[in-house]
Amino acid sequence: MKNPISVDLVSQFYKENVDLSKIEQSRASRTVVNLGLEPYTGTWGVAQKKHLLNRVLTGYSNRHLMDISSLNLSDSLDLIFKKDKIPSVPINDYDYEISKEETEKQGHYYIEPGKEYIFAPEPNGSPWPRHQSHDAWLFKNMIEQNTSIHWRMVFFLHNLLACGKGSVKMMYQHYKMLFDSSFESYKSIIYKVTIDPMMLDYLNLQQSQKFNPDENYAREIQELFTVGKGVNSKFTEEDVSEMARLLVGWQYFVPSKNEKFGPITNIFNAWNHDTGDKHFSAFYGNRVIKGRQGSDGMKELDDAIDMIFDTEECALYLSRRLYQFFCYPLINDTIEKNIISPMADLLRKNNFELMVPLKALLGSAHFFDNSFYNAMIKSPLEFGFGIIKEFEFNYINYELKSDIPLRYTSSPTKDFYKYRSLQWDLSNIGLNFTDPPSVSGWSAYYQAPVYDLFWINSDTVAKRANWGNGLGRWGKWIGNGDTKGGVHMQIDFSKFLTTLKNPSNIDDVISETIDRLMSVPISSAARLRIRSKVLEGVSSTYYTQMYQNHLISPTDETRSTISNRMTNLLGSLFQMGEIHLF
Incomplete structure (x- = not known):
């Protein structure tokens, strides 16, 4: 499988010669929302529940709606702000992809099948399938998430504290750190990310010298x-x-990465630390952080973090980033006064725990103003993961039906094959999750006036439709058969229909499938066009009779007919712009 290639969304967007003035005028003309952080007390129906779930999950699906279907808003938020299950440690589930001999020939440390690999020495990095296994592990946890904000907060932190691809050891420790810290004080997160091995490497603190301090991390x-x-x-x-100057001395211990089993450990090299006093500007209250000798030099990092978080702007900036990621990208003076400032106050009063102002925002009258419903474009992650979540899959080899190797369907290897290609799929439509385009993260979350519109251009919108159509029609290729053909994960449409309320009525099937995959109401005319495409000239009575016959005596013919009808339905939905909104 090819390495994922990052798509330059910004250059592609500007190649399309979009009139930015029209974008600015359109967004500026939106109704000003005067509501604040006061609790929402309005209607609590399906539209409101979908709006909330869309913004707090790594992909919406009906199972999440069922989890809060009988809960009020307060109880729903309590569930959503509950920590998700701790992910299991990744193991060698990729052994069919590279032999022991080839692993060692490439200079990598071999790990036996089924054994944990994330603490293996990395003298020459890791074999490529191990990188794929780590990414598959990450995506599996996001897709199989509980109805919790936990993994979306990991995504938020990953974008805010963007860090490029590292070794497998580095990546596991980095994402595990983000997961473990999501409910902690952001001050603690900043401390941890500063000395995180992948960040030390990415922004050059690892190479910084006291006589020539590197300024990359100090700036960012x-x-x-x-x-x-x-x-x-x-x-x-x-x-x-x-x-x-203050940060010089922090490094990770290279032998702990390259030579030893276990996590990569940090060291503070006192001999490489500048022990002079550090003088900061009026923005920081003309603070002087006293230089320290020996291991006491480590304490200067604590002083620096306290100094930064003592500024008024820190809490305001973090509140804006939370608002833009979870609610809406544009912030005007009214929102700054009614939302951002109160969120910043909550941050300061709660030791900078991001979850506190975020929970207030997501339960507020402001958040549930209907102008925010379906007002943003899904990232590739919300788009792709939401679809994968909604369906169960069968495995098929179109050339030789009997040739479906057990590695694709049995533990411990099945999840590797199910999820490994998602990195390529997401990258193809604009989001290489483990390799952000820059230290600023993805432009869709910070670059005015375009913001989330960066996700969609003539190339990515076609690729999204093609990916969805391919998944519905042929399935998703996961690997070769042992003797012939390729094995695909194919949507089990028969099983999907059994989850609907009235699967024998084609109009109900269309309506509920639309409701499952899209949050945006669509017109009656659009529904009629979809109905015509699905039925292909036969009557709704024909469909009902066919489906009832299938329940009594399923055959390859009835399965094929159902699959064709559902494939036409999905194909129609993937051609609609509304499927990209949330």
Whole structure:
């Protein structure tokens, strides 16, 4: 399988010569929402539940709606803000893809099938299938998530604290750290990410020297991770230089990565630390952080974090980023006053635990104003994972039906094959999850005035439709048979129909499938066009009789007929712009 290729969404967007002034005018003309963080007390129906679930999950599906169907808003939020299950440790589920001999020939440490690999030494990195296995593990946990905000918070933190691809050991520790820290104080997260091995490597602290301090991380911890670069964020170039001096000395212990079993460990090299005082600007209250000798130099990082979080702008910036990710990208003066400032107050009063103001936002009258419903474009993650979540799959080899190797359908290897290609699928439509385009994350979450519109262009919208159509019509290729043909995961449409309320009525099937896959109401005319496409000239009575016969005596012919009808239905939905909104 090919390595995923990142799509440059920004350059593709601007190639289309979009009139940005029209985008700005359209978004500026939206009704100003004056509502604040006061609790929402309005209608609590399916539309409201979908709106909430769409914004807190890594892909919406009907099972999540069922989880809150009998709950009120308060109880729904309590469920959503409950920590998700702790993910199991990844194991070697990729052994069919690379032999022991080839692994060792490439200079990698071999791990036996079924054994944990994430703590194996990495003198020359890891074999490519091990990288694929890690990504498959990550995506499996997101797709099989409970009805919890936990994994979407991991996505939020990953975008805010963007870090490029590292070794398998590094990646596992990084994403596990984000998961474990999601409900903690953001101050604690900043400390952990500063000394995280993958971040140390990505933004060059690993190579920083006291006589020539590297300023990359010193800049980004301020400009991107904590206080931002808005008009009121007035840290200086001298602040960057002084922060770089303060951070010199932190590294990861290279032998713990390359030579030893176990996690990568941190070290603080006191000999490489600048022990002089660090002087910061008026933005930081002209703070002086006293230089320290020996291992006490580590304490300067705590002082620096306290200094940053003491600024007014830190809580405001973080509140804006939460709002833009979970509610809507545009922030005007009214929202700044009614939402951002109160969220910032909650942050400061609650030791910068992001979940506190976020829960207030997601239960607020402001969030449930109907102008925010279906007002954003799904990222490739919400689009793709939502579809995968909604269906169960059969396995088929079109050339030789009997040739479906057990590795595709049995533990411990089945999840590797089911999820490994999702990295390529997401990258193909604009989101290489483990390799963000820059330290700023994805442009859709910060770059005005386009924001989420970056996800869609003539190329990506066609690829989304093709991916969905292919999944519905042929299934998803997962690997070769042992003797002939390729094995595909094919949607089990018969099983899907049994989850609907009235599967023998084609109009009800169409309506409920639309409701499952889209949150946007569609017109009667659109429904009629879809109905015509699904029935292909036969009557609804014919469909009812065929389905009832299938229940009594299923045959390949009835299965094929059902599959064709449902494939036509999905194909119609993937041609609609509404399927990309949430």
